[in-house]
Amino acid sequence: MxxxxxxxxxxxxxxxxxxxxxxxxxxxxxxxxxxxxxxxxxxxxxxxxxxxxxxxxxxxxxxxxxxxxxxxxxxxxxxxxxxxxxxxxxxxxxxxGPADVVVAVPKAWIDVETMADLSDVASDFRNRHGSRLRVATKYVNLTRSFFANHGIADYRIVESAGATEGAPAAGSAELIVDITTTGSTLQANNLKILSDGVMLKSxxxxxxxxxxxWSDEALTGARAILDRIAAEEAARDVKLVKAVVDDRTQALRAVSHVGALQRFSESDDMNHVSVLCPKDAVADCAQLLIAEGADTVTVETLDYVFSKENKLFAPLQEKVGS
Ligand SMILES: Nc1ncnc2c1ncn2[C@@H]1O[C@H](COP(=O)(O)OP(=O)(O)OP(=O)(O)O)[C@@H](O)[C@H]1O
Ligand SMILES: O=P(O)(O)OC[C@H]1O[C@H](OP(=O)(O)OP(=O)(O)O)[C@H](O)[C@@H]1O
Ligand SMILES: [Mg+2]
Structure with a gap:
């Protein structure tokens, strides 16, 4: 199948x-x-x-x-x-893999800081040179729609397969659209990002x-994959916090205010608390448990938290399931 x-x-x-x-x-x-x-x-x-x-x-x-x-x-x-x-x-x-797709121009263009400035330059350029401003990029479609949204039509795209940042210095384009992470390639080529020139954060x-x-078999596979991925994601956000307190019911009520929840069926030991707590609330949760009579509070990192409701699978199934 x-x-x-x-x-x-x-x-x-x-x-x-x-x-x-x-x-x-x-x-x-x-x-x-x-x-x-x-x-x-x-x-x-x-x-x-x-x-x-x-x-x-x-x-x-x-x-x-x-x-x-x-x-x-x-x-x-x-x-x-x-x-x-x-x-x-x-x-x-x-x-x-974080990276921004940006519009960058030569640093020497001191009067050009925004897309509106670029729009003025594009019109001037055409009047003066009789040809259109050239934009080197491999992001042809992103560039067209971003420039159109900024009302810029006086330009032409020069498709670039690699080393796009070198195009202005090489004389094959006036400016570029490319992806950047550290900014060091732009820096090395004396280019600057326009202040409103971040097209996409990727x-x-x-x-x-x-x-x-989306056959039944494919959906079954998707469920299996997304169960594991969701469980790993969920485990990254929480810690398992354990303590022995004076009164469990009262302690659980206290820590619920910082988002810590009892996730397990109650153990026989009426004084034992074992809660899943949002990572940033762990210290607060521990203080609350100490106030509820705990001598020691231990905190464990988890590998997986599986849940009946899969936050990743449900929205997918809604779109592709029959
Ligand atoms: N600093 C970066 N520079 C370029 N790409 C980055 C950077 N950081 C993350 N990425 C991501 O990596 C992708 C590029 O990956 P890669 O170079 O392997 O693919 P590719 O260039 O599309 O491959 P090919 O062109 O051979 O098909 C980018 O599209 C972007 O999503
Ligand atoms: O902002 P930075 O951290 O300097 O990274 C951005 C640079 O890295 C990528 O090139 P890559 O090394 O993938 O070479 P390529 O041009 O062959 O894709 C991208 O095209 C930029 O040139
Ligand atoms: Mg590449």
Whole structure:
């Protein structure tokens, strides 16, 4: 039948962190035949198949419905998918691969700080040179819509495959649109970001295709994957706090004010409290338990918190389930 196909980066910046992410969720990616094989599996999950693709190919595969899930940058989703709202569903941001898509101009353009300034320059440029301002980028679609939203029409795109930041110095364009994380490449090329020139704040996301064939088997695979991912995400936000108090009912009421909740069926020991507490409220929770008679409060880090209601699966099922 049709398995759940998950596309993950086969190379580049997002590859290693994607493997780490799946590893944290207890999902071991198997690549039989080594790095050259572009189909793989996840250990113990027969309903899932892995496709190894480049980050930009993943965005296109999601658009075509050739894969069910993909890990890729939000920049590539918006650049390569015409109507992302109708074509894909963002399952969850993954917290790695941060980068901004920005409009950058030469630092020497001291009068140009905003998109409005750029708009003036674009018109002037055309009047003076008879040709249009050139923007070097590989983000052709993002650039067109961002410039249109700023009412800029007097420009032309010079498609750039790499080393985009070098274009102004090389004389092949006046300005650029590109992705930046540390800013060091822009700096090294004497370019500055316009103050309102951040087009998109990107990071790696787990994305679902709404065009894929969501068979029952694929949905079963998705549920299995998202159970583990949601459980790992949930575990990152909480700690397990334990103590022996004078009166459990009263202690639970006290710590509920900082968001700490008893999650387990009551143990026989009427004085034993064991709560899941939001990470930033742990110290407050401990103080409250000490005030309720505890001598010692212990705090544990958890690997997983599984719940009956899966916050990641439910919204997906609503969109693709029959
Ligand atoms: N500093 C950065 N520079 C470029 N990309 C970054 C940066 N930080 C995170 N990324 C993310 O990594 C993606 C690029 O990854 P990678 O270079 O592997 O793919 P690619 O260039 O699309 O591959 P190909 O062009 O060969 O298909 C970006 O689109 C972005 O989402
Ligand atoms: O703001 P920074 O931290 O300097 O990072 C941004 C730079 O990194 C990327 O290039 P990459 O190294 O992927 O080379 P590429 O041009 O071949 O994609 C990107 O295209 C920028 O040039
Ligand atoms: Mg690259």
């Amino acid at each position: 049709s398995k759940l196909i998950i596309a993950i980066p086969s190379k580049g910046r997002l590859q290693e962190k994607t493997h780490d992410f799946f590893g944290r969720a207890g999902l071991k990616v198997l690549q039989p035949g080594g790095a050259r094989n572009y189909r793989g599996a996840i250990k113990g999950l027969d309903s899932v198949e892995i496709a190894f693709l480049s980050a930009s190919e993943i965005a296109r595969a999601l658009s075509d419905g050739a894969v069910h899930f993909g890990v890729t940058g939000l920049d590539l989703v918006h650049e390569n998918i015409a109507d992302p709202g109708a074509t894909v569903h963002i399952v969850t941001p993954l917290g790695f 990071q790696a996301n787990l994305v679902a295709s709404l065009n894929a064939d």
